[in-house]
Amino acid sequence: MADTGPDLEPEDRRRVVLKDVAALAGVSVKTVSNVVNGYVHVTPATRARVEAAIRELNYRPNLSARNLRQGRSGVIALAVPELDIPYFAELARLVVAAAEERSLTVLVDQTGGDRAREQLVAEGIRAHLIDGLIFSPLALTGEDLAARTDDTPMVLLGERIHHGPADHVVVRxxxxxxxxxxxxxxxxxxxxxxxxxxxxxxxxxxxxxxxxxxxxxxxxxxxxxxxxxxxxxxxxxxxxxxxxxxxxxxxxxxxxxxxxxxxxxxxxxxxxxxxxxxxxxxxxxxxxxxxxxxxxxxxxxxxxxxDKEQLARRAVELLAERMAGAAPAAREIHVPHRLxxxxxxxxxxxxxxxxxxxxxxxx
Amino acid sequence: MADTGPDLEPEDRRRVVLKDVAALAGVSVKTVSNVVNGYVHVTPATRARVEAAIRELNYRPNLSARNLRQGRSGVIALAVPELDIPYFAELARLVVAAAEERSLTVLVDQTGGDRAREQLVAEGIRAHLIDGLIFSPLALTGEDLAARTDDTPMVLLGERIHHGPADHVVVRxxxxxxxxxxxxxxxxxxxxxxxxxxxxxxxxxxxxxxxxxxxxxxxxxxxxxxxxxxxxxxxxxxxxxxxxxxxxxxxxxxxxxxxxxxxxxxxxxxxxxxxxxxxxxxxxxxxxxxxxxxxxxxxxxxxxxxDKEQLARRAVELLAERMAGAAPAAREIHVPHRLxxxxxxxxxxxxxxxxxxxxxxxx
DNA sequence: ATCGTTGTATACAACGTTGTAAAGACCTGG
DNA sequence: CCAGGTCTTTACAACGTTGTATACAACGAT
Missing domain, CATH: 3.40.50.2300 (Response regulator)
Known part of the structure; x- marks a missing residue:
């Protein structure tokens, strides 16, 4: 509470940012950014110098800044009733894995099957933090979902909402x-x-x-x-x-x-x-x-x-499409099952x- | 792929930001921000006007921007081997619940118990996206963790690393x-x-x-x-x-x-x-x-x-302390158990x- | 030598938010 | 009616990043 906290070195404590790397490498901030993002037109010599500086300072890009700039976060939410219901736990694992293949990070929300909480989720409680939502509602009706005002792309999972306004991936x-x-x-x-x-x-x-x-x-x-x-x-x-x-x-x-x-x-x-x-x-x-x-x-x-694997994979796939800007009519995808x-x-x-x-x- | 996407109204599509609300309410951007953040010195009349505008436009703060400004994200990561191992699923549920009480959002990482992946997690694969990490490593040794360069606050769960560099919460x-x-x-x-x-x-x-x-x-x-x-x-x-x-x-x-x-x-x-x-x-x-x-x-x-409930609660508690800037020596907390x-x-x-x-x- | 042409690096602005400092409005008491 | 204070609102800058526009360098072709 006392002050800003010179618990350690008063200056070293600050997180390393592009500017620091640029100063050390003797280039502009943008050049460092270019190296970080793999931009092609950078001389091998410059690139090497910048990379050395990055390593030396242990630079990590600030995702909040990057997201702000780019308008997206690379994070999607998975909202399920409860994580310790085995079915949802397995699904969560598969969704996280499928998302990772697309460099997406998954944030897990537990609704407890509670209507109010599900409504919050649908209404974008995490808006601006997530780029998309994979949602397995328990208490919400199709009308509830249709009334949703938040326009974050959404895919419904394992539940069939008749004539729902969103894509859903379900078993027959x-x-x-x-x-x-x-x-x-x-x-x-x-x-x-x-x-x-x-x-x-x-x-x-x-x-x-x-x-x-x-x-x-x-x-x-x-x-x-x-x-x-x-x-x-x-x-x-x-x-x-x-x-x-x-x-x-x-x-x-x-x-x-x-x-x-x-x-x-x-x-x-x-x-x-x-x-x-x-x-x-x-x-x-x-x-x-x-x-x-x-x-x-x-x-x-x-x-x-x-086929839970496919359930997860298709859900992430549909969501990614919408996140990329595609806006087809709501789709209903069926995944196979067997006895x-x-x-x-x-x-x-x-x-x-x-x-x-x-x-x-x-x- | 065609263009930026006038799928709907060409203008309405843009996300609503403080500026829009301010314009509609006829006040400055900062005043809207003050209302949103519950700042005390705002006239009831002004507040009402702003709130009406917020509702009308369905404004949601942009968390990336807020995080950038405030230097923290309100997100913590929980890294466990696999979500569909019931023990970790139960733990995840409890951690998410405990985090919610402190207005923290939990992002779940699955390491698969894989050493390389655990190292990435420890090294801050999500640095700048998360403010803290609750980690249940399977393959990493105490030395691995001691060698960590990322300084995101971390709490270890359910595993005892001798003389580890971080807090850990464990059962005896x-x-x-x-x-x-x-x-x-x-x-x-x-x-x-x-x-x-x-x-x-x-x-x-x-x-x-x-x-x-x-x-x-x-x-x-x-x-x-x-x-x-x-x-x-x-x-x-x-x-x-x-x-x-x-x-x-x-x-x-x-x-x-x-x-x-x-x-x-x-x-x-x-x-x-x-x-x-x-x-x-x-x-x-x-x-x-x-x-x-x-x-x-x-x-x-x-x-x-x-006592998994306490395991989760104490872990979040210790983490929150460190995130708030406290920097005591590494602590080892024991939670009760019973046969x-x-x-x-x-x-x-x-x-x-x-x-x-x-x-x-x-x- | 001069002119494009291509390749490389830079300066600047902007993303949406909030802290700071300061200005404006309003009140009280002399 | 004004000085001095409090309450309310504002303009501006900054957080760290990247897109745009542009400057500069190096090159082969004229």
Missing amino acids: NVEAAREATLHLARLGRRRVAAIGAQDHPAAGTARLRLAGYREALAAAGLPADDGLVAPVAAYHRADGARAMARLLDRADPPDAVFCFNDLLALGALRTLLERGVDVPGDIAVAGFDDIEDGRYATPTLTTVAP VVRESTAGRPARPAPDPAAAGRTS | NVEAAREATLHLARLGRRRVAAIGAQDHPAAGTARLRLAGYREALAAAGLPADDGLVAPVAAYHRADGARAMARLLDRADPPDAVFCFNDLLALGALRTLLERGVDVPGDIAVAGFDDIEDGRYATPTLTTVAP VVRESTAGRPARPAPDPAAAGRTS
């Missing part, structure tokens, strides 16, 4: 849910339950997966019993565990369950185990997302595996199983 | 590992194995936890058998699964295993399950980190639970299969 939720449910029906299960229904208007994922589930029941000639559709407050393990318990407490429990994400399924598995219910003998379980945990669960979890059948529906493999890492995927 | 690894191992010994286990030893010089965590494990064996009067110490390449489930398989293939397999983190333990559990080994009946398993997965594993996982005993050592709870906790004492 209805089809995928149908495939998973049909898989359960083809095992001969007659009472296939669903865990993960949600009421509120923004619950796009829940609605689509529920639709796929119902389509599959119809296609398989099974009756639709709304008592077998378990709503949840959120998509965490605990919700899945509770929902499973409620289903088991019914007079006519299900013989299969399709959970709208893997965390719900893992919670359900836990309840089944505690109750001594055999999986998949008594009840088969399938999930959605293919998070790593599912590959090590007991039993390993059958699940819909979206990965594991023990929770197919049963335990023969005794000697070598490497569990090989279960399901290349790893 | 040796003590915690000792407690966990002693817990296994007190169950009556005689052949307690360890999974997670690592050779390379930077593996501080592995070394400390191994030391704690050995101390506990000595304290319990158990012989130290190096054949029971399983090295791993990394700390993922697959490594734990493989290491467990190797231990089981020995002529004299262990009757308990202390894994140096929960992922290793989860991998080990998977192998045990596949081999039909009863946990904790035949082999008791304990981990470290208390990640959520462990609470839903089969059986639920006994583990050392570091959470669950089914993997205590046995299945009574619920479904009446099975008293004493089941853990079978061997």
Whole structure:
């Protein structure tokens, strides 16, 4: 608090700027800038002298200044509900990696799925700090997003907002849910339950997966019993565990369950185990997302595996296009998915199983 | 690519800046700035006029300019090996939350545990973009860090670098590992194995936890058998699964295993399950980190639970102090931990299969 | 030798913001 | 009604960088 802080050398403390390098190298500031930016027309001799000065002073460009000058920051934000939900963590890793390939830095925002916070994000809480936004909203509706005034380029992830105003990259939720449910029906299960229904208007994922589930029941000639559709407050393990318990407490429990994400399924598995219910003998379980945990669960979890790698890559790609100035109409990109059948529906493999890492995927 | 892009209105496209607001409100640029920054001496009338203009134009301050002017960005970086390792994901969430309380934005860097990348991070790859760094290095040694030339404030997380040049916030690894191992010994286990030893010089965590494990064996009067110490390449489930398989293939397999983190333990559990080994009946398993997965594993996982909340909070706190200019000597802060005993050592709870906790004492 | 032509280096302004210093408006008390 | 103070607002400069325009040097061709 005292003064500007001559904690160390009074002068040396200052950050090194172009001017310092220029002085040491005996050239103009702009020449140093040119060297830093790889401008072609610089004599090898000059370049060498400048580079030596840069090294000697350990010069680092001031990004704030550069950004101010250039009007962009090279930073994009990734806004997700929570980082420690495995699906989003995996996505975050992939987005950061994809962004890096384009020399973009990722700033991570956690909305907690909270509507007010999501609105702030959409409204550009980080405006001018970021050049673009990859957003995975939970609570916002299509109208909310359409009403957005901030014009930072945005790409929506993993959620389908009908006629949204922005690009979105998604998996074919209805089809995928149908495939998973049909898989359960083809095992001969007659009472296939669903865990993960949600009421509120923004619950796009829940609605689509529920639709796929119902389509599959119809296609398989099974009756639709709304008592077998378990709503949840959120998509965490605990919700899945509770929902499973409620289903088991019914007079006519299900013989299969399709959970709208893997965390719900893992919670359900836990309840089944505690109750001594055999999986998949008594009840088969399938999930959605293919998070790593599912590959090590007991039993390993059958699940819909979206191509997350591509999800991330395409999102960054679309965003980069818009950041570069392209302004096509909102696009909807679908990434592939596949059903990965594991023990929770197919049963335990023969005794000697070598490497569990090989279960399901290349790893 | 064509031109600068009159995709919309040729003029309206420009971002709104202070000047625009000032013009509309009929005041000077500085007055608008004063309003934005909550400067006290502004007439209510003026303030109202300015605020109206701000709303009308939807003005957002340009952070690059503000940062340039003020010499700081309000952004800190969190550098961790991988975001989809649950421990780091949880930590990331907590750090982001703690940072938010101080109006700091977090930028996440993934090093992959790669030495070159960690060096870049330490050397200030984001210099001038960030005001501080919270770093959880995997491959760097204390010397590497001491040799760092960048002077961005830094706090090290969860890793103990001896006599490091920076603050670090850590759990008492040796003590915690000792407690966990002693817990296994007190169950009556005689052949307690360890999974997670690592050779390379930077593996501080592995070394400390191994030391704690050995101390506990000595304290319990158990012989130290190096054949029971399983090295791993990394700390993922697959490594734990493989290491467990190797231990089981020995002529004299262990009757308990202390894994140096929960992922290793989860991998080990998977192998045990596949081999039909009863946990904790035949082999008791304990981990470290208390990640959520462990609470839903089969059986639920006994583990050392570091106070991650405090870990994150203290790290941000120390960093903020240094960013504010304080320059005390490097500090080492210890956060509390506790041993959470669950089914993997205590046995299945009574619920479904009446099975008293004493089941853990079978061997 | 002179003229372009190309290649190299420079000065200056500008990006949008805020700190400084100072000017203007307004009040109080003599 | 004015001196002296406080409150409010302003002009200007500066943060570090890069685009533009331009000066200067070196060159081959006339």
